[in-house]
Amino acid sequence: MSAPENPSSASWTYRMEVSPTGQGPSAPPPGSNDPVVLLHHLVNLQNQTLDALRQSLEISRQELELTREIVQVNREQRARQSAELERWQNGHKGMLDVSRETLGRLEQVHAALLGEMAEYVEEHHDNLVDADFALSDFVDRFGPRLAHLNTMLAVLRPLAVARPKPDA
Structure with a gap:
Protein backbone atom coordinates (compact mmCIF):
# COMPACT_ATOMS: atom_id res chain seq x y z
CA MET A 1 0.00 0.00 0.00
CA SER A 2 1.33 3.25 -0.92
CA ALA A 3 0.27 6.49 0.66
CA PRO A 4 -0.62 9.35 -1.59
CA GLU A 5 2.27 11.66 -2.05
CA ASN A 6 0.21 14.71 -1.06
CA PRO A 7 -2.20 13.84 1.77
CA SER A 8 -4.17 17.06 1.26
CA SER A 9 -4.98 16.06 -2.29
CA ALA A 10 -6.85 12.97 -1.14
CA SER A 11 -10.45 13.19 -2.14
CA TRP A 12 -12.77 12.76 0.85
CA THR A 13 -16.48 13.18 0.70
CA TYR A 14 -18.61 13.58 3.77
CA ARG A 15 -22.34 13.89 3.57
CA MET A 16 -25.02 14.37 6.22
CA GLU A 17 -28.73 15.03 5.90
CA VAL A 18 -30.42 17.12 8.59
CA SER A 19 -34.13 17.52 9.15
CA PRO A 20 -36.11 19.43 11.78
CA THR A 21 -37.27 16.20 13.41
CA GLY A 22 -33.86 14.57 13.21
CA GLN A 23 -35.27 11.59 11.32
CA GLY A 24 -33.88 12.24 7.89
CA PRO A 25 -35.67 13.53 4.84
CA SER A 26 -39.42 13.24 4.97
CA ALA A 27 -41.63 12.56 2.06
CA PRO A 28 -44.49 14.93 1.43
CA PRO A 29 -47.76 13.66 2.85
CA PRO A 30 -49.75 11.61 0.39
CA GLY A 31 -52.15 13.65 -1.62
CA SER A 32 -50.60 16.99 -0.67
CA ASN A 33 -51.15 18.20 -4.20
CA ASP A 34 -54.72 16.95 -4.24
CA PRO A 35 -57.07 19.94 -4.50
CA VAL A 36 -59.61 18.34 -2.16
CA VAL A 37 -56.98 17.83 0.55
CA LEU A 38 -55.72 21.39 0.09
CA LEU A 39 -59.27 22.68 0.32
CA HIS A 40 -59.81 20.77 3.58
CA HIS A 41 -56.61 22.28 4.99
CA LEU A 42 -57.75 25.74 3.94
CA VAL A 43 -61.17 25.28 5.56
CA ASN A 44 -59.50 24.01 8.74
CA LEU A 45 -57.22 27.08 8.85
CA GLN A 46 -60.19 29.39 8.29
CA ASN A 47 -62.09 27.70 11.14
CA GLN A 48 -59.11 28.13 13.45
CA THR A 49 -58.82 31.79 12.43
CA LEU A 50 -62.54 32.31 13.03
CA ASP A 51 -62.27 30.73 16.50
CA ALA A 52 -59.31 32.97 17.33
CA LEU A 53 -61.26 36.03 16.17
CA ARG A 54 -64.25 35.02 18.28
CA GLN A 55 -62.00 34.65 21.34
CA SER A 56 -60.44 38.02 20.60
CA LEU A 57 -63.88 39.60 20.30
CA GLU A 58 -64.97 38.10 23.63
CA ILE A 59 -61.83 39.41 25.32
CA SER A 60 -62.46 42.86 23.81
CA ARG A 61 -66.02 42.80 25.14
CA GLN A 62 -64.76 41.89 28.60
CA GLU A 63 -62.19 44.69 28.46
CA LEU A 64 -64.89 47.15 27.39
CA GLU A 65 -67.11 46.09 30.30
CA LEU A 66 -64.22 46.47 32.75
CA THR A 67 -63.40 49.88 31.32
CA ARG A 68 -67.02 50.96 31.76
CA GLU A 69 -66.91 49.77 35.38
CA ILE A 70 -63.68 51.69 35.99
CA VAL A 71 -65.17 54.85 34.50
CA GLN A 72 -68.24 54.47 36.72
CA VAL A 73 -66.11 53.93 39.83
CA ASN A 74 -64.04 57.01 38.97
CA ARG A 75 -67.17 59.11 38.50
CA GLU A 76 -68.56 57.96 41.83
CA GLN A 77 -65.24 58.65 43.55
CA ARG A 78 -65.06 62.17 42.07
CA ALA A 79 -68.65 62.83 43.15
CA ARG A 80 -67.84 61.66 46.71
CA GLN A 81 -64.72 63.80 46.83
CA SER A 82 -66.60 66.80 45.51
CA ALA A 83 -69.38 66.34 48.06
CA GLU A 84 -66.83 65.91 50.85
CA LEU A 85 -64.99 69.05 49.76
CA GLU A 86 -68.26 70.98 49.64
CA ARG A 87 -69.21 69.78 53.14
CA TRP A 88 -65.80 70.82 54.43
CA GLN A 89 -66.09 74.22 52.76
CA ASN A 90 -69.54 74.79 54.28
CA GLY A 91 -68.23 73.87 57.72
CA HIS A 92 -65.06 75.96 57.46
Missing part, protein backbone atom coordinates in the same frame (compact mmCIF):
# COMPACT_ATOMS: atom_id res chain seq x y z
CA LYS A 93 -65.98 79.02 55.42
CA GLY A 94 -63.39 81.16 57.19
CA MET A 95 -60.60 78.83 56.13
CA LEU A 96 -61.20 79.28 52.40
CA ASP A 97 -59.74 82.77 52.20
CA VAL A 98 -56.87 81.78 54.50
CA SER A 99 -56.21 78.73 52.28
CA ARG A 100 -56.02 80.94 49.18
CA GLU A 101 -53.55 83.30 50.84
CA THR A 102 -51.49 80.44 52.23
CA LEU A 103 -51.41 78.71 48.84
CA GLY A 104 -50.06 81.84 47.17
CA ARG A 105 -47.32 82.21 49.76
CA LEU A 106 -46.39 78.53 49.70
CA GLU A 107 -46.18 78.61 45.91
CA GLN A 108 -43.61 81.41 46.28
CA VAL A 109 -41.67 79.29 48.80
CA HIS A 110 -41.92 76.35 46.40
CA ALA A 111 -40.56 78.42 43.51
CA ALA A 112 -37.70 79.70 45.69
CA LEU A 113 -36.80 76.17 46.77
CA LEU A 114 -36.83 74.99 43.15
CA GLY A 115 -34.59 77.91 42.20
CA GLU A 116 -32.20 77.10 45.05
CA MET A 117 -32.14 73.47 43.97
CA ALA A 118 -31.43 74.43 40.34
CA GLU A 119 -28.53 76.65 41.42
CA TYR A 120 -27.14 73.86 43.60
CA VAL A 121 -27.30 71.40 40.71
CA GLU A 122 -25.63 73.89 38.38
CA GLU A 123 -22.76 74.49 40.85
CA HIS A 124 -22.26 70.87 41.90
CA HIS A 125 -23.20 68.95 38.75
CA ASP A 126 -19.86 67.17 38.36
CA ASN A 127 -19.84 66.06 41.99
CA LEU A 128 -23.44 64.86 41.78
CA VAL A 129 -22.60 62.69 38.79
CA ASP A 130 -19.36 61.28 40.14
CA ALA A 131 -19.78 61.02 43.90
CA ASP A 132 -22.43 59.02 45.74
CA PHE A 133 -21.94 61.08 48.90
CA ALA A 134 -22.62 64.33 47.06
CA LEU A 135 -25.77 62.89 45.53
CA SER A 136 -26.97 61.58 48.90
CA ASP A 137 -26.29 64.98 50.46
CA PHE A 138 -28.26 66.67 47.67
CA VAL A 139 -31.23 64.32 48.10
CA ASP A 140 -31.14 64.78 51.89
CA ARG A 141 -30.97 68.54 51.50
CA PHE A 142 -33.80 69.04 49.03
CA GLY A 143 -35.81 65.81 48.89
CA PRO A 144 -37.78 65.87 52.15
CA ARG A 145 -38.48 69.60 52.05
CA LEU A 146 -39.67 69.44 48.46
CA ALA A 147 -41.78 66.32 49.08
CA HIS A 148 -43.49 67.78 52.14
CA LEU A 149 -44.06 71.11 50.44
CA ASN A 150 -45.61 69.37 47.42
CA THR A 151 -47.96 67.49 49.76
CA MET A 152 -49.02 70.71 51.45
CA LEU A 153 -49.65 72.36 48.08
CA ALA A 154 -51.70 69.36 46.95
CA VAL A 155 -53.92 69.73 50.04
CA LEU A 156 -54.34 73.49 49.70
CA ARG A 157 -54.98 73.72 45.95
CA PRO A 158 -58.47 72.15 45.96
CA LEU A 159 -59.46 74.24 48.98
CA ALA A 160 -58.19 77.48 47.50
CA VAL A 161 -59.56 77.01 44.01
CA ALA A 162 -62.97 75.56 44.78
CA ARG A 163 -65.84 77.92 45.28
CA PRO A 164 -68.64 76.89 47.58
CA LYS A 165 -72.10 76.87 46.05
CA PRO A 166 -74.21 79.82 47.17
CA ASP A 167 -76.89 79.00 49.72
CA ALA A 168 -80.36 78.93 48.20
Whole structure:
Protein backbone atom coordinates (compact mmCIF):
# COMPACT_ATOMS: atom_id res chain seq x y z
CA MET A 1 0.00 0.00 0.00
CA SER A 2 1.33 3.25 -0.92
CA ALA A 3 0.27 6.49 0.66
CA PRO A 4 -0.62 9.35 -1.59
CA GLU A 5 2.27 11.66 -2.05
CA ASN A 6 0.21 14.71 -1.06
CA PRO A 7 -2.20 13.84 1.77
CA SER A 8 -4.17 17.06 1.26
CA SER A 9 -4.98 16.06 -2.29
CA ALA A 10 -6.85 12.97 -1.14
CA SER A 11 -10.45 13.19 -2.14
CA TRP A 12 -12.77 12.76 0.85
CA THR A 13 -16.48 13.18 0.70
CA TYR A 14 -18.61 13.58 3.77
CA ARG A 15 -22.34 13.89 3.57
CA MET A 16 -25.02 14.37 6.22
CA GLU A 17 -28.73 15.03 5.90
CA VAL A 18 -30.42 17.12 8.59
CA SER A 19 -34.13 17.52 9.15
CA PRO A 20 -36.11 19.43 11.78
CA THR A 21 -37.27 16.20 13.41
CA GLY A 22 -33.86 14.57 13.21
CA GLN A 23 -35.27 11.59 11.32
CA GLY A 24 -33.88 12.24 7.89
CA PRO A 25 -35.67 13.53 4.84
CA SER A 26 -39.42 13.24 4.97
CA ALA A 27 -41.63 12.56 2.06
CA PRO A 28 -44.49 14.93 1.43
CA PRO A 29 -47.76 13.66 2.85
CA PRO A 30 -49.75 11.61 0.39
CA GLY A 31 -52.15 13.65 -1.62
CA SER A 32 -50.60 16.99 -0.67
CA ASN A 33 -51.15 18.20 -4.20
CA ASP A 34 -54.72 16.95 -4.24
CA PRO A 35 -57.07 19.94 -4.50
CA VAL A 36 -59.61 18.34 -2.16
CA VAL A 37 -56.98 17.83 0.55
CA LEU A 38 -55.72 21.39 0.09
CA LEU A 39 -59.27 22.68 0.32
CA HIS A 40 -59.81 20.77 3.58
CA HIS A 41 -56.61 22.28 4.99
CA LEU A 42 -57.75 25.74 3.94
CA VAL A 43 -61.17 25.28 5.56
CA ASN A 44 -59.50 24.01 8.74
CA LEU A 45 -57.22 27.08 8.85
CA GLN A 46 -60.19 29.39 8.29
CA ASN A 47 -62.09 27.70 11.14
CA GLN A 48 -59.11 28.13 13.45
CA THR A 49 -58.82 31.79 12.43
CA LEU A 50 -62.54 32.31 13.03
CA ASP A 51 -62.27 30.73 16.50
CA ALA A 52 -59.31 32.97 17.33
CA LEU A 53 -61.26 36.03 16.17
CA ARG A 54 -64.25 35.02 18.28
CA GLN A 55 -62.00 34.65 21.34
CA SER A 56 -60.44 38.02 20.60
CA LEU A 57 -63.88 39.60 20.30
CA GLU A 58 -64.97 38.10 23.63
CA ILE A 59 -61.83 39.41 25.32
CA SER A 60 -62.46 42.86 23.81
CA ARG A 61 -66.02 42.80 25.14
CA GLN A 62 -64.76 41.89 28.60
CA GLU A 63 -62.19 44.69 28.46
CA LEU A 64 -64.89 47.15 27.39
CA GLU A 65 -67.11 46.09 30.30
CA LEU A 66 -64.22 46.47 32.75
CA THR A 67 -63.40 49.88 31.32
CA ARG A 68 -67.02 50.96 31.76
CA GLU A 69 -66.91 49.77 35.38
CA ILE A 70 -63.68 51.69 35.99
CA VAL A 71 -65.17 54.85 34.50
CA GLN A 72 -68.24 54.47 36.72
CA VAL A 73 -66.11 53.93 39.83
CA ASN A 74 -64.04 57.01 38.97
CA ARG A 75 -67.17 59.11 38.50
CA GLU A 76 -68.56 57.96 41.83
CA GLN A 77 -65.24 58.65 43.55
CA ARG A 78 -65.06 62.17 42.07
CA ALA A 79 -68.65 62.83 43.15
CA ARG A 80 -67.84 61.66 46.71
CA GLN A 81 -64.72 63.80 46.83
CA SER A 82 -66.60 66.80 45.51
CA ALA A 83 -69.38 66.34 48.06
CA GLU A 84 -66.83 65.91 50.85
CA LEU A 85 -64.99 69.05 49.76
CA GLU A 86 -68.26 70.98 49.64
CA ARG A 87 -69.21 69.78 53.14
CA TRP A 88 -65.80 70.82 54.43
CA GLN A 89 -66.09 74.22 52.76
CA ASN A 90 -69.54 74.79 54.28
CA GLY A 91 -68.23 73.87 57.72
CA HIS A 92 -65.06 75.96 57.46
CA LYS A 93 -65.98 79.02 55.42
CA GLY A 94 -63.39 81.16 57.19
CA MET A 95 -60.60 78.83 56.13
CA LEU A 96 -61.20 79.28 52.40
CA ASP A 97 -59.74 82.77 52.20
CA VAL A 98 -56.87 81.78 54.50
CA SER A 99 -56.21 78.73 52.28
CA ARG A 100 -56.02 80.94 49.18
CA GLU A 101 -53.55 83.30 50.84
CA THR A 102 -51.49 80.44 52.23
CA LEU A 103 -51.41 78.71 48.84
CA GLY A 104 -50.06 81.84 47.17
CA ARG A 105 -47.32 82.21 49.76
CA LEU A 106 -46.39 78.53 49.70
CA GLU A 107 -46.18 78.61 45.91
CA GLN A 108 -43.61 81.41 46.28
CA VAL A 109 -41.67 79.29 48.80
CA HIS A 110 -41.92 76.35 46.40
CA ALA A 111 -40.56 78.42 43.51
CA ALA A 112 -37.70 79.70 45.69
CA LEU A 113 -36.80 76.17 46.77
CA LEU A 114 -36.83 74.99 43.15
CA GLY A 115 -34.59 77.91 42.20
CA GLU A 116 -32.20 77.10 45.05
CA MET A 117 -32.14 73.47 43.97
CA ALA A 118 -31.43 74.43 40.34
CA GLU A 119 -28.53 76.65 41.42
CA TYR A 120 -27.14 73.86 43.60
CA VAL A 121 -27.30 71.40 40.71
CA GLU A 122 -25.63 73.89 38.38
CA GLU A 123 -22.76 74.49 40.85
CA HIS A 124 -22.26 70.87 41.90
CA HIS A 125 -23.20 68.95 38.75
CA ASP A 126 -19.86 67.17 38.36
CA ASN A 127 -19.84 66.06 41.99
CA LEU A 128 -23.44 64.86 41.78
CA VAL A 129 -22.60 62.69 38.79
CA ASP A 130 -19.36 61.28 40.14
CA ALA A 131 -19.78 61.02 43.90
CA ASP A 132 -22.43 59.02 45.74
CA PHE A 133 -21.94 61.08 48.90
CA ALA A 134 -22.62 64.33 47.06
CA LEU A 135 -25.77 62.89 45.53
CA SER A 136 -26.97 61.58 48.90
CA ASP A 137 -26.29 64.98 50.46
CA PHE A 138 -28.26 66.67 47.67
CA VAL A 139 -31.23 64.32 48.10
CA ASP A 140 -31.14 64.78 51.89
CA ARG A 141 -30.97 68.54 51.50
CA PHE A 142 -33.80 69.04 49.03
CA GLY A 143 -35.81 65.81 48.89
CA PRO A 144 -37.78 65.87 52.15
CA ARG A 145 -38.48 69.60 52.05
CA LEU A 146 -39.67 69.44 48.46
CA ALA A 147 -41.78 66.32 49.08
CA HIS A 148 -43.49 67.78 52.14
CA LEU A 149 -44.06 71.11 50.44
CA ASN A 150 -45.61 69.37 47.42
CA THR A 151 -47.96 67.49 49.76
CA MET A 152 -49.02 70.71 51.45
CA LEU A 153 -49.65 72.36 48.08
CA ALA A 154 -51.70 69.36 46.95
CA VAL A 155 -53.92 69.73 50.04
CA LEU A 156 -54.34 73.49 49.70
CA ARG A 157 -54.98 73.72 45.95
CA PRO A 158 -58.47 72.15 45.96
CA LEU A 159 -59.46 74.24 48.98
CA ALA A 160 -58.19 77.48 47.50
CA VAL A 161 -59.56 77.01 44.01
CA ALA A 162 -62.97 75.56 44.78
CA ARG A 163 -65.84 77.92 45.28
CA PRO A 164 -68.64 76.89 47.58
CA LYS A 165 -72.10 76.87 46.05
CA PRO A 166 -74.21 79.82 47.17
CA ASP A 167 -76.89 79.00 49.72
CA ALA A 168 -80.36 78.93 48.20
